[in-house]
Structures are given as C-alpha cells and as structure tokens.
Amino acid sequence: MTTINPDKNRLRDLPKVDIILQHEALGKWRSTPLAVDIIRELLDETRQLVMEDDSTIIPDIPDLARQACAQLDDRFRSPLRRVxxxxxxxxHTNLGRSPLCESAITEMNAVARGYSTLEYDLKNGRRGSRHNLVKQSLLALTGAEDALVTNNNASAVLLALTALSKRKEVIVSRGQLVEIGGSFRIPDICRVSGAKLTEVGSTNRTRIADFRAAVSDRTGMILKVHPSNFRVIGFVEETSLAELVALGKEFGIPVVDDLGSGALDNLSAHTTQLPSETLVRESVEAGADVVTFSGDKLLGGPQAGLVVGKTATITKMCMHPLMRAVRPDKLTFAALSATLQEYLTGTHTQSLPIWxxxxxxxxxxxxxxxxxxxxxxxxxxxxxxxxxxxxxxxxxxxxxxxxxxxxxxxxxxxxxxxxxxxxxxxxxxxxxxxxxxxxxxxxxxxxxxxxxxxxxxxxxxxxxxxxxxx
Missing domain, CATH: 3.90.1150.180 (Aspartate Aminotransferase, domain 1)
Structure with a gap:
C-alpha cells in the first residue's frame, strides 16, 4: 500500500475563502453565501488533487474566483430562455407556442414597470374589475353577449364544468373524450370539477338521437370538444353544434363548445395552403351558451383561456369562487388586449408573427x-x-x-x-x-x-x- 505524504506547505498556499470571496472576478456573486459554498467546494477539490499529486498546480485567486462565478452562473441560469x-x-408547445407581436410586448413592458389599472376604474375613481379589461374587444370580435378570461383553456373548461354542472351530468360524445399534450384528459377534468360524465354514441359515430336519449333531470350540460390532434376518418358521423343547441334549448340545458385553438379570422381567406377552421363567431352565432378557446394558439397572443357566450352562463362562471384561482395577471391582460387590438384594426395578418x-x-x-x-x-x-x-x-x-x-x-x-x-x-x-x-x-x-x-x-x-x- 502506497502512503501519500503531501507537502503540507503547499496546502498552506491555498488561498482563504474570504479573500476569494472579495475578488471582482466573482461579479454579481461577490460576497454572497452561495459563493462561499462554491469556493469551499473548489478549494476542497484542489486540496484533494494536491494530496494525490504533489505536482498539481494550485489555481491563483482570480482563477478560482472565475471558476466559482462560472459554476454559479451555470447552476442558477434561468431554464426559461429565448430560442x-x-x-x-x-x-410549438415545447417552445412556448405563439410568439407575441410587438404591440403586445410594448404593453407588457409598460404595465410591468410600475402600477396599472388592473382593478381600478379611472373614470369613477374607485375599484374596478379585471374582467372588463378586454371584454369589449372580445364582444366586438365574436358577437357574444358576455366574456371573461382565465389563465388557460383547460382552466376555462374546468371553470365551466364546475360552475354550471357540479354534481350534475355532462353529456359528451365518446369520439371527443380526447387526451392532448401534458396528459390533459377531458374525463379527468370532468371528474375534478365534480360533474358526472355521461358518454354517448361511439368513437366514430354519434347522432343527435344519442344525446337526446341521455338527457334527464340530472343533466347539467351538453359539452362539445375540439378533437385537437385526434382525428377519426372514414365511416364517421358527428353531431353538429346547431343540433346540440336546439336540444339544449328544448330542455333548458346549457351547451358548451370547447373550440381549443380558437380562430378569430379565417386563415383560408389569406392563404390557399390551409383549410378553414371553425371561427369563434360561428360558434356564438350557432347559439352556444359558452365557447372556450386558447389565447396562445391560432389567436397568436399570450397563454389564456378565453370564454365568450350568453350573459347568464358567463355571469355564473364569473361569480364562482374558482374564478379567483384561475384569473390571469396584469401581464397576460396587457398582451391579450394589444393582440385583440390588432384584430380590431385588421392589422393582425402582418403584425402577428403566427399569421x-x-x-x-x-x-x-x-x-x-x-x-x-x-x-x-x-x-x-x-x-x-x-x-x-x-x-x-x-x-x-x-x-x-x-x-x-x-x-x-x-x-x-x-x-x-x-x-x-x-x-x-x-x-x-x-x-x-x-x-x-x-x-x-x-x-x-x-x-x-x-x-x-x-x-x-x-x-x-x-x-x-x-x-x-x-
């Protein structure tokens, strides 16, 4: 067995932690407790190398400070980065979905730098409501009676289920019980809301008669779901929204249309490369009580769940305690407001990166x-x-x-x-x-x-x- 006898004088050459801690090469980490821990680790590693090999060169103070700074920068660099x-x-969901337009970024910067009218009514000098910040824009663009905004479309669907159908039955086609990215499953959301899922029809064919047969005095909602990435082709039949709305009116049952992507303008009118997608306005005109859609997909804005529809149902959702848990912050409203302005002025085809x-x-x-x-x-x-x-x-x-x-x-x-x-x-x-x-x-x-x-x-x-x- 070989015994290592390091030159103890060389170990004494290792600089003290306090001296390295004050060196300018540490940059923003200078004199921080985190730097102390990293410097001690570096010195321990160097000490071990010297003990194993007496010819090991001991780094000088600036070099140790630079190493510590580099390790701290790497360890605590924000994982959320521009790509x-x-x-x-x-x-691209993994890369943050839709990039924002310049006006949205400008508005976010403006409200982020200080205070804002998030819940303050300037005209009357008293408390206001964030629910009114983009309401008029959404009503003008969709033709709906009322509107509200949540932090994403999943929470918008959850809020609708909870506020309108808790402890009641929700009728949905089996062909729309989809799972999308991040393990988001419609049956799971329904279960969490406290509503009972009633599946009708088959995966490939669901008729209005299937929905009618499932209606009872326990029915709280008829739900139509956008299939997202899932498609059934061939021998298929799907119940139209108009048919569901007529059935809902007959029995006094609200109809919720989860559009998912949520197009405010028809892409196919601006390019021959893409087909038309159901517009939010079309669902509203078909009579849906609630229409939900995403802010950061085809709309081209920030992550948000947009909800438009009839005043009676939107009010119930807005007044529900869950609304506070899923409401967006001031930055979301700033970006969303600016994005909707682009649609209102007809400049969205050039100003929105996604378009x-x-x-x-x-x-x-x-x-x-x-x-x-x-x-x-x-x-x-x-x-x-x-x-x-x-x-x-x-x-x-x-x-x-x-x-x-x-x-x-x-x-x-x-x-x-x-x-x-x-x-x-x-x-x-x-x-x-x-x-x-x-x-x-x-x-x-x-x-x-x-x-x-x-x-x-x-x-x-x-x-x-x-x-x-x-």
Missing amino acids: LNGTGVVI RMLTASVEELEEWLKPLSIEIQSATEDTGLRLEIGPSTSYTGGGSLPEEELPSHALVFSGSQRRLKALQTDLRLADVPLIGYLKDGGFHLDARTLMIESREEIEVLLLAGLEVES
Whole structure:
C-alpha cells in the first residue's frame, strides 16, 4: 500500500475563502453565501488533487474566483430562455407556442414597470374589475353577449364544468373524450370539477338521437370538444353544434363548445395552403351558451383561456369562487388586449408573427433563405458538411389543423451523421439556442419558423457552430 505524504506547505498556499470571496472576478456573486459554498467546494477539490499529486498546480485567486462565478452562473441560469425555432412547427408547445407581436410586448413592458389599472376604474375613481379589461374587444370580435378570461383553456373548461354542472351530468360524445399534450384528459377534468360524465354514441359515430336519449333531470350540460390532434376518418358521423343547441334549448340545458385553438379570422381567406377552421363567431352565432378557446394558439397572443357566450352562463362562471384561482395577471391582460387590438384594426395578418409564418408562400421562404445560404456556404468547406436550400414540410402545431402539412423550404446540411448530430448539439447549446431537426440524412432548419428572426443573428450562430466542427 502506497502512503501519500503531501507537502503540507503547499496546502498552506491555498488561498482563504474570504479573500476569494472579495475578488471582482466573482461579479454579481461577490460576497454572497452561495459563493462561499462554491469556493469551499473548489478549494476542497484542489486540496484533494494536491494530496494525490504533489505536482498539481494550485489555481491563483482570480482563477478560482472565475471558476466559482462560472459554476454559479451555470447552476442558477434561468431554464426559461429565448430560442430560435428551426423545426417548422409554428405553434410549438415545447417552445412556448405563439410568439407575441410587438404591440403586445410594448404593453407588457409598460404595465410591468410600475402600477396599472388592473382593478381600478379611472373614470369613477374607485375599484374596478379585471374582467372588463378586454371584454369589449372580445364582444366586438365574436358577437357574444358576455366574456371573461382565465389563465388557460383547460382552466376555462374546468371553470365551466364546475360552475354550471357540479354534481350534475355532462353529456359528451365518446369520439371527443380526447387526451392532448401534458396528459390533459377531458374525463379527468370532468371528474375534478365534480360533474358526472355521461358518454354517448361511439368513437366514430354519434347522432343527435344519442344525446337526446341521455338527457334527464340530472343533466347539467351538453359539452362539445375540439378533437385537437385526434382525428377519426372514414365511416364517421358527428353531431353538429346547431343540433346540440336546439336540444339544449328544448330542455333548458346549457351547451358548451370547447373550440381549443380558437380562430378569430379565417386563415383560408389569406392563404390557399390551409383549410378553414371553425371561427369563434360561428360558434356564438350557432347559439352556444359558452365557447372556450386558447389565447396562445391560432389567436397568436399570450397563454389564456378565453370564454365568450350568453350573459347568464358567463355571469355564473364569473361569480364562482374558482374564478379567483384561475384569473390571469396584469401581464397576460396587457398582451391579450394589444393582440385583440390588432384584430380590431385588421392589422393582425402582418403584425402577428403566427399569421406571417402561416401565410408565407413557399417562394417567399426560399427567397428569405438565399442570402443566409450564400453567407454560410463558404464556412462549410472545412467541416465535411454540405449545405443547400431544400424543400421541407412544416406544421401548424398546437393541436390546430393537425392533418395539414405546409410546404416550406429549409437550410439542409448533409454529411456524416456524427458531424450532423454534433452540429445540432452545438447549436442547441449555444448562448441563443437554435433548434433544428435530423431527417432523411440531413440536419434541417426550416425557414417558416425562422423568418420572424434576424438573418444576421442566425448567421452568427451558424458560423460559430460550424467553426467548432471545422
């Protein structure tokens, strides 16, 4: 057994914690308790290395301070970071769904910097209600009698079930008992609300007669649910909202239409690449008592659950104690108000990033990529990679228009799989992560979801990533 006898004098050369703690290289972590712990860990590691190998070089004070600062920065850096989306999925749930328009960002900054009229009535100089902040905009855009906003569409559905049908039966088609991202299941939400789910029809065919047969004096609601990413094709039949509304009126039962994505304008009127989606106004005009939809999908705003419909049902929801638990904050209202203003003025097709991405033509995307491709071409010469502009397929995402593929163009890097995976990783771990995907032997960066970003910034990131690979 070998006995290690370190030079104790060398251990005495290790700097004291207090001295490192005061060094300017620690930056914002200088003199903090967290820095003390990291410095002690670094000194313990260095002490152990010296004991194992007497020739180990002891880092100087500035070096130890820099190491401590780097570790603290890495450990406590916010996991929520801006990324550049090259996946081609426009409403990408993992990447934060819809980017906000400039006016929404401006309004959020304005109310975030100080106090706001979140619940204050300037005209009358007394307490106001946050429920009135975007009500007039929603009524004008949808034709509804009343409106309210929750923090997301799942909570809007939960609030409707709880306020209108707790301890009562909710009739829904078996073909609409879907599960969407994050294990959100309609039966589970119904159970949590205290309502009893009554399933009717079959997965592929549900008729109005099935709903009528299930109506009883215990029925509290008829629920229609957007299928999101789920589709049944072939031998299918679905009960229309108009039929459900007529049945609801006959028996005095409220009808709730969960639209999911919630389109305020018809995309198909602005591009031939996408079909029409049911508009919120159409559900309101069909007579639904409550219509719920998301703020951060096809609408292109912040995460929110928007609820419009008849005054009687909206009032019940607004007065329910659960409303306080699911109400949005001032930043959500600021961004939502600005987004709705874009629709009211008809500027949304150009100002909302999601609209620009979804309506861009294949020719526009190819032209957008050309200058970037020219700048990057020469940088690939010593990397073993090749670059070209190639056709790709992008998607709406977010459970919206799930069957629809959008033709697009992408920067396509080809070469060995090892180098392609390394490039993908380097770009993903950059200071501003650039996210792409591997497919058909190439690494793709889709123009449809990159076109809202700066070409110059993308160029810098790509050149840095390719330099690592050279």
